[in-house]
Amino acid sequence: MLVEKNVPLQPYNTFGIVARAQSLAHIAAEDDVRAIVDDPRWRGEPRFVLGGGSNIVLTGDLRALVLKVEIRGLRVVDETPHAVIVEAGAGEAWHEVVRWTVAHGLPGLENLALIPGTAGAAPVQNIGAYGVELQDRFESLDAVDLLTGRSFTLDAAQCAFGYRDSVFKHAPEAQAGGALPRNMGDGAPMLPRNMGDGAPMLPRNMGLAGRALITRVRLRLPRPWRPELGYLDLARRCAQTGIAHPGAQQIFDWVCAIRRAKLPDPAVVGNAGSFFKNPSVTPEQCADIIEREPKIVHYPMPDGSVKLAAGWLIDACGWKGKSVGKAGVHERQALVLVNRGSGADSVSGGEVMTLARAIQTSVYERFGILLEPEPVVV
Template identity: 70%
Template sequence: MVAEKNVPLQPCNTFGIAARAQTLVRVRSADDILAFLANPGLSCNPVFVLGGGSNIILTGDVRPVVLKMEIKGLRLVEETPKAWIVEAGAGEVWHDCVAWTLAQGYPGLENLALIPGTVGASPVQNIGAYGVELQDRFESLDAVDLTTGDRFTLDAAQCAFGYRDSIFKHAPSQPDTADRLSRSMGLAGRAVITHVRFRLPRPWKPVLGYLDLEHCRTEAGIERPNPQQVFDWVCDIRRNKLPDPAVVGNAGSFFKNPTVSPEQCADIIAREPNVVHYPMPDGTIKLAAGWLIDACGWKGKAIGKAGVYEKQALVLVNRGRGAHSATGGEVMTLAKAIQTSVCERFGINLEQEPVVV
């Protein structure tokens, strides 16, 4: 276990916001977590787990002890006629993990290429893109309970996955229950994920339901694309639509796509015939949050050094750099102004995706 004091966090968050961690512990194995818990000078403090910093907005220096996830490792756990089971350390870069599985001949994650962040954050957020969510490829995960030090494993049902949601985003509500890992509790702030395993189905079938991917397939004139081709298409689409965090600070999609009833959708369509919407299996209608924000005139606008990306209104960006970067306060002021505009025009409350620290 390596513990450091007064650590700059600007390189550790993709929005590029300047802040510092009073104490940062580098976690390179599950044993490092146990060593942290055994240190009374550290473990008595609140904890904040930091992976790739791609889904957070820092609004000031971080007082809780930052557990910086750096557990590495990629391996094939099992191969059956129906699936490849692949395990990755929580500190692996997500996109590197996707690329590695393809290079090894284990396809299935290609639609999730170029999503920023680390492997450990993927089940927390139940990341998803272009017709695939993490829960569709999830086998199990290992974690450590920060209260007891117990190591445990969860399957998909126990993770309680939802749209950009999981048990790890909900606070404990029944701390005294005999079932310490009850789904009704929530594990936010209580557990640290160390390893994640993926079930990649065999035989492989491409997921091409999204219009952008169908356009790529049509333009390429390929009837049956292979996994690498789908991977390349997804990377091209994302690079054309979304800013590279290494060049323009951002936290990816800032708001969730809201779902409404068919009646609500019909009412909006009556006023806004061009609204982008998608029917969902449960009968609800998903609306494109980016379209709603754009319709309110926010694309390209800014508050201070926090702005709305010119190519995709769903993404907020840092128009500053270094010591002159956007502040967390500017970002949240902009986000709240957007939420107010969308609510006043459409009657819809947009829910933000990033965690505010």
Template identity: 70%
Template sequence: MLVEKNTPLQDCNTFGIVASADTLVRIRSAADVQKFAASPHYQGRQVLVLGGGSNIVLTGDVIHAVVLKMEIPGIAVVGETDSHWIIEAGAGVRWHDLVAWTVEHGYPGLENLALVPGTVGAAPVQNIGAYGVELQDRFHALDAVDLVTHEVFSLNAAQCAFGYRDSIFKHAPAAPAGTPVAKAQGMGLAGRAVITKVRFALSKHWKPELGYLDLQRKQEQEGVAHPTAQQIFDWVVAIRQAKLPDPAVVGNAGSFFKNPTVTEDQCRDIIAREPKIVHYPMPDGSIKLAAGWMIDACGWKGKTLGNAGVYDKQALVLVNRGTAANSVTGGEVMTLAKAIQTSVYERFGIRLEPEPVVV
């Protein structure tokens, strides 16, 4: 466990927002989390767990919560059944590196999630998803440390309460502080549990997921009837690179808004007014609307407010139009986000919900 004071965070968040951490603790093992929880650096202070910084907007100059910078390494096959391989990765592993490793080593199943930004430890919190696959579809279990009891515990998929870009880790605890995690499940673990390792169950009977139009177009262009996992990986990388800015070049936090879901009746009402709106039926009977299409329809693509802008190739992405010396502020990002939310609500009657955590 390495403790740092007054640490700059501009390079620790993909938006490139200038801020600093009053206290930053580098975590490289579950034991480090346990040491931190028992140390005077914690003592019940608010905690901000930071992975790749790809899903966060910092709105203050100084973060007074203790920042836990997750740097736990490692990828390995830790189990096998007749139907699945069990792959484990440390919370600090870059997500795309895990996906590339599984494809390279012959364990398919995560390829649709290539180039999703962030780290492995953050993936279950957000229940990341892309191109027809969500983390919960491949999830096996995870290990975490309880900051209250200092104990290591494990959760399966049901216990994580996954939803659309949602999980138990995004909800505040409702149980009394001393309640063991085993009894607190279902009540929220935000600020209480720190994920250290995540395990995935990858099927030995793999089938390609090609439900998204962009992938179907790639398949037609390439003339491949039965693509391999490597080919899908390459297609997803190419699609994302063509649509989305590289955070190393243009600061951003990926998709800024969730795609809203509505009922069939609500969708019919919207289509009556907006016949071209992009929408997708969901397995539960609801309809997912394309937030990026709505933002574009409201005229925001390519627009700028202060140093915050809307990416000119994908309206769902807000970007840093500033420089290293004059970077965008969290306040500018949120002012732009709120203006977009107002426009979409006034035209479509839909309230867009931001994906990133706002601190």
């Protein structure tokens, strides 16, 4: 295992923010994590897990030991009449996982094509796009406890998935410094659910942010496969092309084309993808906003709430194309904040967050809605 000192992090975050890690370990296997846990040099040192760097905003240098996840591997681990189970190493690029499954005749992930980041980061964020979320295709994951070095497995209920949320985004408040529950390795305690709205409700001591490193993710691809075409952009493609029953490869190609037309490529223009979550409101709140803003983009949800398009709210406040320092709002998609600098003259995390807070203030003052950022701010 390679551990480097004073490592530039600009190549490791898609925003292209200039920052450094005091130490960075390249994690290629579970044993590398255990070696870090057992090494007295790192005992008591804070640790930061880094995947593809596509969902973080660095506001300064990292004094923590950065664990760069580079665990590879893609394989089918089980097949039943109802599903195919595919396992991906946490360091695999997510888009390559999707591309591999489609190329091997294993449909189910095609709507999630071209999302940046790694397979290990996908359940942390519960990524989603074009009518499908990671939780819809999730089987289980393996992880290592960063305090004890012990391996454990979680299923979907134990990951407590929510909208762009999971157990991995919550701090382990009550059990800080202690061991994970004894049965985490062979069937973790089931997490209770909030019976009021169906959303997972975490016990206060079950957060795993900063406590676990995901090593492998298993995905359940359903049989028989049915295309997910409810998203407006995909329905339009069906109508435009006359293809009423597209295959997985066709949907994959459409999703890639739609995303490339709407969103900047992080390899060309630094960004962290969608910067804000789409907020949910009550039907009464939505009706009140519609009275004032009849054109607001909104979607009724199964639980009775209404989801509003954050990009529309930001655009309505006049932010599209605007900048604060070297941080800007993308010209075609107001939901994406971009890096207008380059190289050593790149945007700073401070500029990004100053712009983000200004947008939040504008949207709140006009609509009474506080937008919540998607990326992790470090």
